[in-house]
Amino acid sequence: MSNDIQQMMQTLGQKARKASRELAVATTEQKNRALLSIADALLAQAETLKAENKKDLEAGKAKGLDDAMLDRLTMTDKTIAGMAEGLRQIAGLKDPIGEIEHMNYLPSGIQVGKMRVPLGVVGIIYESRPNVTIDAAALCLKSGNATVLRGGSEAYFSNHALAACIQQALKEAHLPEAAVQVVQTTDREAVGEMIAMPEYIDVIIPRGGKSLVERINQGARVPVIKHLDGICHVYIDDDANTDKAVKVAINAKTHRYGVCNAMETLLVAESRAQEVLPILAKAYAEKGVELRGCEKSRAIVEMKAATDEDWATEYLAPILSIKVVADVDEAIDHIAQYSSGHTESIITENITISRRFLAQVDSSSVMVNASTRFADGFEYGLGAEIGISTDKFHARGPVGLEGLTSQKYIVLGDGHIRQ
Amino acid sequence: MSNDIQQMMQTLGQKARKASRELAVATTEQKNRALLSIADALLAQAETLKAENKKDLEAGKAKGLDDAMLDRLTMTDKTIAGMAEGLRQIAGLKDPIGEIEHMNYLPSGIQVGKMRVPLGVVGIIYESRPNVTIDAAALCLKSGNATVLRGGSEAYFSNHALAACIQQALKEAHLPEAAVQVVQTTDREAVGEMIAMPEYIDVIIPRGGKSLVERINQGARVPVIKHLDGICHVYIDDDANTDKAVKVAINAKTHRYGVCNAMETLLVAESRAQEVLPILAKAYAEKGVELRGCEKSRAIVEMKAATDEDWATEYLAPILSIKVVADVDEAIDHIAQYSSGHTESIITENITISRRFLAQVDSSSVMVNASTRFADGFEYGLGAEIGISTDKFHARGPVGLEGLTSQKYIVLGDGHIRQ
Numbered sequence: 001m002s003n004d005i006q007q008m009m010q011t012l013g014q015k016a017r018k019a020s021r022e023l024a025v026a027t028t029e030q031k032n033r034a035l036l037s038i039a040d041a042l043l044a045q046a047e048t049l050k051a052e053n054k055k056d057l058e059a060g061k062a063k064g065l066d067d068a069m070l071d072r073l074t075m076t077d078k079t080i081a082g083m084a085e086g087l088r089q090i091a092g093l094k095d096p097i098g099e100i101e102h103m104n105y106l107p108s109g110i111q112v113g114k115m116r117v118p119l120g121v122v123g124i125i126y127e128s129r130p131n132v133t134i135d136a137a138a139l140c141l142k143s144g145n146a147t148v149l150r151g152g153s154e155a156y157f158s159n160h161a162l163a164a165c166i167q168q169a170l171k172e173a174h175l176p177e178a179a180v181q182v183v184q185t186t187d188r189e190a191v192g193e194m195i196a197m198p199e200y201i202d203v204i205i206p207r208g209g210k211s212l213v214e215r216i217n218q219g220a221r222v223p224v225i226k227h228l229d230g231i232c233h234v235y236i237d238d239d240a241n242t243d244k245a246v247k248v249a250i251n252a253k254t255h256r257y258g259v260c261n262a263m264e265t266l267l268v269a270e271s272r273a274q275e276v277l278p279i280l281a282k283a284y285a286e287k288g289v290e291l292r293g294c295e296k297s298r299a300i301v302e303m304k305a306a307t308d309e310d311w312a313t314e315y316l317a318p319i320l321s322i323k324v325v326a327d328v329d330e331a332i333d334h335i336a337q338y339s340s341g342h343t344e345s346i347i348t349e350n351i352t353i354s355r356r357f358l359a360q361v362d363s364s365s366v367m368v369n370a371s372t373r374f375a376d377g378f379e380y381g382l383g384a385e386i387g388i389s390t391d392k393f394h395a396r397g398p399v400g401l402e403g404l405t406s407q408k409y410i411v412l413g414d415g416h417i418r419q
Numbered sequence: 420m421s422n423d424i425q426q427m428m429q430t431l432g433q434k435a436r437k438a439s440r441e442l443a444v445a446t447t448e449q450k451n452r453a454l455l456s457i458a459d460a461l462l463a464q465a466e467t468l469k470a471e472n473k474k475d476l477e478a479g480k481a482k483g484l485d486d487a488m489l490d491r492l493t494m495t496d497k498t499i500a501g502m503a504e505g506l507r508q509i510a511g512l513k514d515p516i517g518e519i520e521h522m523n524y525l526p527s528g529i530q531v532g533k534m535r536v537p538l539g540v541v542g543i544i545y546e547s548r549p550n551v552t553i554d555a556a557a558l559c560l561k562s563g564n565a566t567v568l569r570g571g572s573e574a575y576f577s578n579h580a581l582a583a584c585i586q587q588a589l590k591e592a593h594l595p596e597a598a599v600q601v602v603q604t605t606d607r608e609a610v611g612e613m614i615a616m617p618e619y620i621d622v623i624i625p626r627g628g629k630s631l632v633e634r635i636n637q638g639a640r641v642p643v644i645k646h647l648d649g650i651c652h653v654y655i656d657d658d659a660n661t662d663k664a665v666k667v668a669i670n671a672k673t674h675r676y677g678v679c680n681a682m683e684t685l686l687v688a689e690s691r692a693q694e695v696l697p698i699l700a701k702a703y704a705e706k707g708v709e710l711r712g713c714e715k716s717r718a719i720v721e722m723k724a725a726t727d728e729d730w731a732t733e734y735l736a737p738i739l740s741i742k743v744v745a746d747v748d749e750a751i752d753h754i755a756q757y758s759s760g761h762t763e764s765i766i767t768e769n770i771t772i773s774r775r776f777l778a779q780v781d782s783s784s785v786m787v788n789a790s791t792r793f794a795d796g797f798e799y800g801l802g803a804e805i806g807i808s809t810d811k812f813h814a815r816g817p818v819g820l821e822g823l824t825s826q827k828y829i830v831l832g833d834g835h836i837r838q
Contacts, residue, residue: 413789
């Protein structure tokens with residue numbers, strides 16, 4: 001059994017590697033044609049897709065999946081139309097591959113620059129969200145990468161129906177069918193193999209909760225673009241404008257609760273706490289947000305006491321921890337100690353303080369007078385997002401097409417030799 | 420014993436992490452001052468350095484190190500002056516940290532760009548070359564990274580004397596002494612610990628032979644910027660200019676033999692073999708280069724038969740394998756199969772063929788009418804080089820200061836919230 005899975009994954013990896021060579025030199029027109037064909041196929045086959053999805057939903061209900069999971073698993077005409085629209089948007093993006101940057105003449109007379117190239121083969125491991133199958137395949141295709149997709153077992157039938165649409169479109173665009181492959185088993189061993197084949201897979205992107213990402217990262221022998229916690233902070237500085245502070249602090253916490261770029265801890269300069277906290281407490285109370293504060297916060301507004309664990313927790317819920325700090329330096333220190341390095345924002349009118357915050361806070365997004373909720377590939381103008389990286393290596397923050405590429409040096413001479 | 424080493428490495432890692440936070444916000448002036456002070460200290464302490472180096476040389480001779488190793492280990496007034504000169508050059512380079520790129524306004528009204536930041540803590544594992552201690556420390560310092568250096572045990576005394584010079588200079592520049600740490604043991608277990616502390620070390624760069632790099636890569640739980648083989652090709656195309664072809668093919672093989680960017684296999688278009696191979700064979704014979712060829716090559720010039728193993732071998736020696744190919748497509752296929760992805764060059768006057776070669780060859784450097792020997796950080800204008808990466812992830816090809824950095828997003832608003 002184990003040998004069978006290993007053999008299957010090896011074969012799949014070999015095919016992906018071979019397809020990646022063809023895909024790397026596919027024209028922009030070919031790749032866009034495939035993307036648009038997938039969109040057409042999804043709409044044309046909506047009934048089949050919903051029927052297959054129904055099998056997954058029924059099995060999921062029988063298995064006792066909770067409502068949130070069933071919701072993410074469900075495919076409707078609307079979600080299918082959304083996938084098709086996403087594909088069209090990605091087809092409309094500029095092709096990153098082949099872009100040449102910084103061609104310069106050097107003292108020896110050679111001309112040196114960098115050309116953008118695909119990474120090769122991208123493995124995506126995700127939970128039971130069928131839309132990820134299409135998103136991930138589309139982004140990898142546009143960036144010239146072959147893809148190996150391993151979705152959650154609860155979306156087995158949905159993913160296979162989606163894969164069939166993709167295969168058909170690839171064929172029509174004269175691209176190798178192995179450019180996008182869906183792993184044909186729900187056996188967990190397949191994941192173990194997938195993350196340990198550096199000869200066939202160049203990078204793994206896990207998309208899902210922290211436990212999934214940690215599990216993948218532990219066992220991986222291939223680079224992983226990973227997204228762990230989002231413990232995001234907003235710091236209201238001495239020189240904050242009150243209106244901006246209130247607006248941003250409310251938006252960062254309450255715009256959506258279960259997202260990685262929501263604020264989890266609010267830091268307030270001591271000089272402003274007396275004024276700002278009562279206004280915020282009232283607004284949060286109206287939204288049903290539970291507050292947990294340090295002693296100084298609690299002396300101003302009634303709330304639960306925050307423990308050390310609160311500062312280190314990503315609530316993903318209508319809960320907010322609040323700390324009064326002496327100044328920007330204490331805010332930066334608190335962030336250095338507790339932040340997950342995702343996104344932090346300062347509210348201030350002072351340019352010196354904001355420059356210091358931008359330089360010293362070591363997070364993938366650092367903001368001035370803006371809501372942490374903006375940390376997102378679409379909001380940043382990337383046109384798409386395969387995930388948000390909390391790593392520093394290779395890709396950091398929202399990852400779009402460029403994060404799925406590398407650059408090679410190109411050198412032009414006229415018979416130049418090294419002296 | 421094992422626990423002691425583990426404890427020692429953990430303490431060292433914690434100190435490095437702490438120092439990296441200070442170093443990340445050090446001014447350009449502070450970093451340059453430290454670099455220039457190290458240069459001064461090396462020159463001032465040349466006698467001490469040579470005396471400590473002598474201990475290593477004597478132990479090395481007793482241990483039976485070969486001449487090449489002893490040569491790389493030896494510190495003379497000249498090599499010390501070279502180190503000081505290298506430090507001054509690095510001080511003269513532009514500081515990459517804090518550079519802001521691509522600040523653009525987006526439809527929501529926020530302004531988004533990227534700011535260059537250090538990776539954090541860089542671990543360097545290298546063989547017994549004292550100059551690497553200075554090179555690596557200098558590049559990491561300039562790019563705002565803390566460094567943990569683990570040199571070969573044969574350079575123990577030399578490295579500690581160099582470390583003392585570095586520590587003194589850091590102190591003078593008011594930078595934390597833990598910004599550069601040399602591992603204080605020759606126990607191999609220390610390396611095992613070092614490559615398995617992702618909480619303290621952000622990237623490992625092994626500098627040495629392939630076996631060292633492979634060993635590190637196998638066990639690493641931290642990203643590795645690695646350099647494996649350099650099986651470089653030159654392809655002489657149908658449309659090659661004969662003079663350029665001969666000049667480049669001689670230079671790429673014979674300029675230096677033991678280097679990773681030397682040509683190991685020459686590919687020649689069938690239409691040109693009859694003309695070019697005899698000229699080259701004569702030139703190589705004069706330089707004492709042994710030729711090993713395919714059947715078609717051997718029908719033109721007398722030489723040994725090349726085996727399949729030859730195509731896959733990095734000789735690092737005056738040996739060259741030669742293959743006659745039908746055309747550029749067969750050349751590209753051969754390269755795809757046997758190249759290590761380091762550097763390949765085509766000799767041609769044809770722009771269509773050269774564009775195809777540039778697009779389709781998947782190596783860290785791809786060249787037209789230039790010698791593979793140019794694949795080097797200095798020749799590419801990086802000002803310095805910490806190594807050459809044969810990976811695609813994060814850094815590819817010659818790695819200079821920029822390869823030791825990452826970018827974070829910065830967002831400026833005016834109280835903007837997400838709608």
